[in-house]
Amino acid sequence: MSYELHPDMGLPVPGIRLASIAAGMRYTGRDDLCLLELTTTGQVAAVFTQNRFCAAPVVVARQHLALGSVRYLLINAGNANAGTGAAGEQAARDSCALVAEQVGCAPEAVLPFSTGVIGEDLSLAPIQAALPGLFAELAADAWASAAASIMTTDTRPKLCSCTLTLAGQTVTVTGMAKGSGMIHPNMATMLAFIATDAQIAGPVLQQMLHTATARSFNAISVDGDTSTNDACVLLASGASGVEIQPGTPAATQLQAAIYAVSRHLAQAIVQDGEGATKCVTIRVEQAATEQEARLVAETIAGSPLVKTALFASDPNWGRILAAVGRAPIPRLDIQALRIWLNEVCIVSGGGRDPNYTEAAGQQVLCQDEFTIRVALQQGEAATELLTCDLSYDYVRINADYRS
Amino acid sequence: MSYELHPDMGLPVPGIRLASIAAGMRYTGRDDLCLLELTTTGQVAAVFTQNRFCAAPVVVARQHLALGSVRYLLINAGNANAGTGAAGEQAARDSCALVAEQVGCAPEAVLPFSTGVIGEDLSLAPIQAALPGLFAELAADAWASAAASIMTTDTRPKLCSCTLTLAGQTVTVTGMAKGSGMIHPNMATMLAFIATDAQIAGPVLQQMLHTATARSFNAISVDGDTSTNDACVLLASGASGVEIQPGTPAATQLQAAIYAVSRHLAQAIVQDGEGATKCVTIRVEQAATEQEARLVAETIAGSPLVKTALFASDPNWGRILAAVGRAPIPRLDIQALRIWLNEVCIVSGGGRDPNYTEAAGQQVLCQDEFTIRVALQQGEAATELLTCDLSYDYVRINADYRS
Numbered sequence: 005m006s007y008e009l010h011p012d013m014g015l016p017v018p019g020i021r022l023a024s025i026a027a028g029m030r031y032t033g034r035d036d037l038c039l040l041e042l043t044t045t046g047q048v049a050a051v052f053t054q055n056r057f058c059a060a061p062v063v064v065a066r067q068h069l070a071l072g073s074v075r076y077l078l079i080n081a082g083n084a085n086a087g088t089g090a091a092g093e094q095a096a097r098d099s100c101a102l103v104a105e106q107v108g109c110a111p112e113a114v115l116p117f118s119t120g121v122i123g124e125d126l127s128l129a130p131i132q133a134a135l136p137g138l139f140a141e142l143a144a145d146a147w148a149s150a151a152a153s154i155m156t157t158d159t160r161p162k163l164c165s166c167t168l169t170l171a172g173q174t175v176t177v178t179g180m181a182k183g184s185g186m187i188h189p190n191m192a193t194m195l196a197f198i199a200t201d202a203q204i205a206g207p208v209l210q211q212m213l214h215t216a217t218a219r220s221f222n223a224i225s226v227d228g229d230t231s232t233n234d235a236c237v238l239l240a241s242g243a244s245g246v247e248i249q250p251g252t253p254a255a256t257q258l259q260a261a262i263y264a265v266s267r268h269l270a271q272a273i274v275q276d277g278e279g280a281t282k283c284v285t286i287r288v289e290q291a292a293t294e295q296e297a298r299l300v301a302e303t304i305a306g307s308p309l310v311k312t313a314l315f316a317s318d319p320n321w322g323r324i325l326a327a328v329g330r331a332p333i334p335r336l337d338i339q340a341l342r343i344w345l346n347e348v349c350i351v352s353g354g355g356r357d358p359n360y361t362e363a364a365g366q367q368v369l370c371q372d373e374f375t376i377r378v379a380l381q382q383g384e385a386a387t388e389l390l391t392c393d394l395s396y397d398y399v400r401i402n403a404d405y406r407s
Numbered sequence: 408m409s410y411e412l413h414p415d416m417g418l419p420v421p422g423i424r425l426a427s428i429a430a431g432m433r434y435t436g437r438d439d440l441c442l443l444e445l446t447t448t449g450q451v452a453a454v455f456t457q458n459r460f461c462a463a464p465v466v467v468a469r470q471h472l473a474l475g476s477v478r479y480l481l482i483n484a485g486n487a488n489a490g491t492g493a494a495g496e497q498a499a500r501d502s503c504a505l506v507a508e509q510v511g512c513a514p515e516a517v518l519p520f521s522t523g524v525i526g527e528d529l530s531l532a533p534i535q536a537a538l539p540g541l542f543a544e545l546a547a548d549a550w551a552s553a554a555a556s557i558m559t560t561d562t563r564p565k566l567c568s569c570t571l572t573l574a575g576q577t578v579t580v581t582g583m584a585k586g587s588g589m590i591h592p593n594m595a596t597m598l599a600f601i602a603t604d605a606q607i608a609g610p611v612l613q614q615m616l617h618t619a620t621a622r623s624f625n626a627i628s629v630d631g632d633t634s635t636n637d638a639c640v641l642l643a644s645g646a647s648g649v650e651i652q653p654g655t656p657a658a659t660q661l662q663a664a665i666y667a668v669s670r671h672l673a674q675a676i677v678q679d680g681e682g683a684t685k686c687v688t689i690r691v692e693q694a695a696t697e698q699e700a701r702l703v704a705e706t707i708a709g710s711p712l713v714k715t716a717l718f719a720s721d722p723n724w725g726r727i728l729a730a731v732g733r734a735p736i737p738r739l740d741i742q743a744l745r746i747w748l749n750e751v752c753i754v755s756g757g758g759r760d761p762n763y764t765e766a767a768g769q770q771v772l773c774q775d776e777f778t779i780r781v782a783l784q785q786g787e788a789a790t791e792l793l794t795c796d797l798s799y800d801y802v803r804i805n806a807d808y809r810s
Contacts, residue, residue, distance in 0.1 A: 056732045056733070123724060403721070
């Protein structure tokens with residue numbers, strides 16, 4: 005790869021400025037409101053939750069995005085502004101208007117994003133009070149504090165940068181994300197904001213975002229729940245002056261860098277999955293179609309019995325096989341399929357592989373990261389899904405979240 | 408209803424004898440092997456797991472059942488004899504032959520059932536050693552000890568009887584079941600054995616079993632996992648001499664009694680759900696089709712975020728709405744749907760109902776049993792699903808199960 009990955013770093017992206025502040029949206033003693041500014045020549049692409057019960061800011065952001073000319077993203081943590089009806093939608097619009105007032109732009113140039121508790125009214129007063137301070141603080145090197153300000157149940161901020169040289173110039177891609185529960189394809193409870201200083205036309209940028217999310221943010225599952233507020237935004241400021249034409253080697257390289265950042269952030273979300281102690285790749289191969297591979301992977305990743313066994317480092321392969329056995333695909337030959345933990349074959353011929361030993365399985369499951377690989381012997385399609393285990397702490401976090 | 412329900416009782420059923428014994432299949436100090444004998448004039452109906460990875464005893468029981476003339480059921484707890492390949496199937500067959508040898512019947516007159524850990528070989532020696540003792544102990548009044556002997560992670564035996572008067576005679580229906588995890592439609596990790604002394608033709612009995620299971624054992628969900636070994640068997644000894652013709656009032660009454668026993672046992676399974684502290688009915692109504700109602704109910708029942716909120720007695724209605732929002736049905740109008748906790752309306756107009764108060768919601772959720780009711784305003788179809796909450800103990804039980 006012709007890019008350099010900088011995990012957990014938030015390198016400045018020319019043409020992008022950020023600020024965060026303790027606005028008292030819900031939390032005390034920490035930043036919980038974030039503003040991101042895009043230079044006037046920038047382009048924006050976004051994908052949103054597929055949950056039919058989508059939050060007010062998602063409705064408003066979609067509408068504003070369709071009108072083009074986005075300049076600001078306003079992101080609050082602690083209140084999802086979801087299930088808040090017409091009043092919530094008005095609050096989302098009003099928050100955009102408040103930002104617009106500060107700089108004299110159109111309210112439609114502002115996209116709102118919210119994450120946190122569902123069903124509580126979004127209060128505008130703290131936003132209004134905080135905005136002058138936010139604008140005063142806007143800076144290119146504020147990714148780290150911005151990433152921290154959008155956290156909810158996250159235990160750590162999620163950041164990643166990538167640099168590459170295109171046309172003799174350095175181009176930067178930096179992203180931040182939040183999310184640790186309600187994570188499932190597609191577009192889990194997560195917000196991700198990725199920016200580059202390359203210069204790209206809007207439709208090309210949108211395509212690049214779709215390509216990057218398909219195998220990153222849309223291939224992770226913590227608990228099978230999908231959220232009302234998910235959004236992933238890709239910004240291109242153009243400030244580097246490096247113009248990217250579709251189909252060129254430069255486009256391929258930039259796409260790879262955007263994917264690398266997306267993948268790193270998606271993996272960070274799973275690693276920070278609520279209560280997660282292990283990060284597990286579910287790889288399903290030799291499937292008839294990619295869709296079938298995905299259904300099998302999702303059934304394994306969604307099984308509480310598999311996830312509690314992973315937590316216990318228990319190579320209880322029968323639970324994995326039972327999950328495959330109930331996957332909603334039309335044909336399945338239990339006798340033909342094989343399952344591995346990393347390189348250890350655990351299942352063949354409809355039961356425990358003859359060479360399998362419990363000690364070998366145990367050794368894999370004691371690791372923090374490993375792969376469960378399932379070969380269906382039905383075709384050539386394959387997919388990968390990242391997931392985590394189900395621990396006491398998942399229950400504690402989600403039973404306590406509102407109290 | 409013209410029957411009398413005897414919850415948690417195992418009244419003798421003429422024509423049926425049982426025995427259980429501490430065979431050392433896996434446990435020590437408790438019975439773990441059970442034999443059920445049906446009189447020669449009896450009829451047997453059964454339904455089995457729909458998991459494609461089904462256990463050896465399921466394969467063998469299906470084959471033997473198809474040949475008719477069943478006399479004995481042999482049930483062991485602690486080892487599921489699943490994922491054990493050809494050797495496991497042979498072991499299941501051999502266990503039937505061992506029973507047959509004792510009484511000189513055909514091996515095909517014996518149905519094997521197993522529940523417990525997946526993937527360990529079933530040892531025949533303890534069965535062989537235990538059989539003479541089991542046969543010596545066969546008795547009509549042994550339902551309680553039999554119900555205890557088939558338990559695995561269950562914390563209590565599950566028993567129910569029903570009596571009714573048909574043609575001037577008392578007819579009894581008694582059932583026992585086991586299961587507390589891996590419970591999901593259809594035919595969860597559970598075994599259920601229900602017997603009556605009515606006289607019924609095999610096909611009629613099979614139809615009665617299907618009718619009874621549809622809204623009982625096939626309408627419960629603990630964790631969304633379905634098992635490799637599930638089976639529900641309905642036996643009719645005919646010993647009462649009361650002949651049941653299909654379509655008669657007597658058939659209707661007997662069907663109601665069988666359903667009542669099935670329902671009670673299914674409810675007992677959910678109440679004993681691994682780590683469960685609450686038994687929750689999910690009722691979805693005004694759906695376009697029963698199938699769509701069911702998909703919505705299953706999505707709510709399967710949501711870890713809903714289940715942890717139930718555990719916390721937290722009326723976090725946003726999580727319920729978010730689960731409905733991702734249910735895999737083609738149309739869904741979030742604005743039109745309403746959600747109640749018992750009689751408390753919590754959601755209308757796409758958000759919190761204007762009259763809802765947190766105190767009212769809390770009051771419902773603090774109860775051990777309540778109903779989450781969702782009205783979709785799309786049609787006339789409805790369904791009910793029983794489920795439970797997700798607690799620390801679910802994780803503990805399933806992380807520790809094999810250790």
